Amino acid sequence: MVFVVGAVAIDLIAMRAKFLDGTSNPSDIRVGLGGVGYRIFSNLEVPRKFITALAGDPISRWARDALEADGGVAIQRVKDKDAGPPLYLALMESGSLKVAASDFRIVEQSLSVSFAVQQIGEPGPTDFLVLDANLSTEVLAELVRKYARSTRVVFEPVSVEKSARHAQALRGLFLVTPTQEEMEALAKDGCQDYRRSRGIANVLVTRGKDGSWLYDEDGEQHFPPERIVEAPDTTGAGDLLLASLVSCLHAGEPIRAAVRSAMRRVEQGLQTGDPL
Numbered sequence: 001m002v003f004v005v006g007a008v009a010i011d012l013i014a015m016r017a018k019f020l021d022g023t024s025n026p027s028d029i030r031v032g033l034g035g036v037g038y039r040i041f042s043n044l045e046v047p048r049k050f051i052t053a054l055a056g057d058p059i060s061r062w063a064r065d066a067l068e069a070d071g072g073v074a075i076q077r078v079k080d081k082d083a084g085p086p087l088y089l090a091l092m093e094s095g096s097l098k099v100a101a102s103d104f105r106i107v108e109q110s111l112s113v114s115f116a117v118q119q120i121g122e123p124g125p126t127d128f129l130v131l132d133a134n135l136s137t138e139v140l141a142e143l144v145r146k147y148a149r150s151t152r153v154v155f156e157p158v159s160v161e162k163s164a165r166h167a168q169a170l171r172g173l174f175l176v177t178p179t180q181e182e183m184e185a186l187a188k189d190g191c192q193d194y195r196r197s198r199g200i201a202n203v204l205v206t207r208g209k210d211g212s213w214l215y216d217e218d219g220e221q222h223f224p225p226e227r228i229v230e231a232p233d234t235t236g237a238g239d240l241l242l243a244s245l246v247s248c249l250h251a252g253e254p255i256r257a258a259v260r261s262a263m264r265r266v267e268q269g270l271q272t273g274d275p276l
Helices: 036-043 058-070 106-109 113-120 137-147 161-167 180-186 191-198 239-251 255-272
Strands: 002-005 008-015 027-035 048-054 071-077 087-093 098-103 127-130 152-156 202-206 212-216 218-224
Touching: 002 036, 002 113, 002 239, 008 058, 027 036, 027 098, 036 048, 036 058, 036 127, 036 239, 048 058, 048 106, 058 071, 058 191, 071 113, 071 239, 113 137, 127 137, 127 239, 137 152, 152 239, 161 180, 180 191, 180 202, 191 202, 191 212, 191 218, 202 239, 218 255
Parallel strands: 002 048, 002 127, 008 087, 048 071, 127 152
Antiparallel strands: 008 027, 087 098, 202 212, 212 218
């Protein structure tokens, strides 16, 4: 079983070759269900459960209905009338992220440790617990403390700012998956020194078109992409990579083979234009 604890969001993605500052930009705008935790959950190919929080406003009710149709979802419902929906806004310029903004206060402020623990139960050593950095520092630290010794805990940093705020809690994990920028926010020393000092089994650093670097007990290995895929929207590519990697590991693949398989899955998704 793979448990994912994190955010679901309403994604608003605007795509354009180049945005002009200080004016309205006619764009191709996509609206849909997203959020790092949800995208990881939705791309898993193994038994899974998603744990999140939502309020009762109309947008959140739409998201809740869509989630519950998926099955395998536990939602902490927030009755506060002033609590708004989780939102993510991104400007994609020629397929690359120009800037993004997010509002996940509903998850940060309302998802409780007790609710998450009740839904997770007692996972075993072959299970996975995936935590995204949209959680509050208190919730993430407590879930790491409770579960890192008994199951395979994975941390997805989400962003530079959010990865930095959780830095102190990241010890004894099975896997951390930062971008290069997020890695620099987590540690000033080298990736291998960071991994060893924190007791983290694996660190997978993604660097876009340059591929990924895995740091584990056997050293460092670079995984270049098999092909470079130009896509108008790469939102969710990292989440698909993590979901595919965890699915392969859950099926028993060694981590280096699993990284290769996961990268191929992302390249296929970008090439076909499938929603990520």
